[in-house]
Amino acid sequence: MRILVVEDDTSLGDGLCVALKREGFTADWLTDGLQAMQAIEQETFDLVILDLGLPRMDGMSILTKIREKAIAVPVLVLTARDGIDDRVGGLDAGADDYVVKPFDLVEIMARIRAIVRRSKGRAVSLITHNDIELSPDSMQVTYQGKGVTLTRREYVLLSELLSRPGHVFTRDALVQSLYGWGEEVESNALEVHIHHLRKKFYSELIRTIRGVGYVIEKPVGE
Amino acid sequence: MRILVVEDDTSLGDGLCVALKREGFTADWLTDGLQAMQAIEQETFDLVILDLGLPRMDGMSILTKIREKAIAVPVLVLTARDGIDDRVGGLDAGADDYVVKPFDLVEIMARIRAIVRRSKGRAVSLITHNDIELSPDSMQVTYQGKGVTLTRREYVLLSELLSRPGHVFTRDALVQSLYGWGEEVESNALEVHIHHLRKKFYSELIRTIRGVGYVIEKPVGE
DNA sequence: AACCGGTGTTAAGGCATACTTAAGAATAGT
């Protein structure tokens, strides 16, 4: 967990670094605005603690530029000023939080922990199989990088099959997951959908087990 | 963008809701702690504004329970107390921010925008998509450089869709973010708004997923 | 090789879903 402290006040910057390290973070410390901007562009930090009053490049300018360039690092702003306008401005410029100096070390640590906690745990569950990506969350499907549009039935069918590669789904099981218990299908609707899926991807994707049902092969090398 | 206000002070709760709606959010309001806890478990909110002093279930208990259950909703804590310990306690218990009462309406709105912005994958405070620019703060929208006037519902709908390009929003989800649970819509109002948006921009902007909902395509080249 | 059950392919009709339009409520602004 790497944190960049940008603060020209020597005792404050040093104190922060020491405190951060004591908490188990890795802390880098810069006093110069321009230098800091370059570091943020080139390196990767988990958090930037940014003083607003800085030599060579103002803190607010750095913040604005970070967001312009869509750099996704969380920023905690330190400000000596106390006006609500400044605080509002900072937040709207893209800061994740701000602390007014002088601040309590216990408090700022709590804020840092809060920010770090937030920024973690944004994992996306994504089903992948060969060149097929299927994100349950967004109902979006891509094949070889390109978006593929599936109808509802096709999507349900594919996600069912992909949920357990190598597992043979009986025709009945698949029909059930498509239609539930209520309605029965008295034709080859299932096969038609399978056909459409094979067409939209590649025909070997779904293997037929004659007399039983269908499988998606396990990815190669297992 | 749906926000739950949990506040037993009537005038404060009502005032917050009105202000939130004016800003284009959908606001639900509860005064009872236990009720709120149930709502948070069952429904989906983009933000919970939580007063600490509540009947039946204390605000801090709610917060603790939310985090225990790993519910990922951002929480903004309102507190009448002013001690740093409380503030630290709140942040460490999993609050994303806190505001001490009495607070300035302008400030709390800025904080709300900041939290919401963070939780939506930390986009810059200006959402852009193709030729459409949408600034969440001012509710202003431009298309191909020219200003476009959207009504409140249109704005909410568009910003919801734009907040996650490529994500398929189910019709239910969109209706909830437009109306909360207060008022129910028993007609095709949603479709009508979609229609208006397509007319004001271009019809391919919003793609229909038949039987499911709507998506905004990801910008080309991904 | 001919048969037969099971599966694949294709095309078309029906039907549920979505779009469009307009008018009457509801809301907000003056």
Add this chain to the structure above:
DNA sequence: ACTATTCTTAAGTATGCCTTAACACCGGTT
């Protein structure tokens, strides 16, 4: 309270998915 905007309702129209069904194909069995 009145007006202008915005929202909802509802009805008619359009669209496209799903099923059906007819036929082609394949593999195994006689």
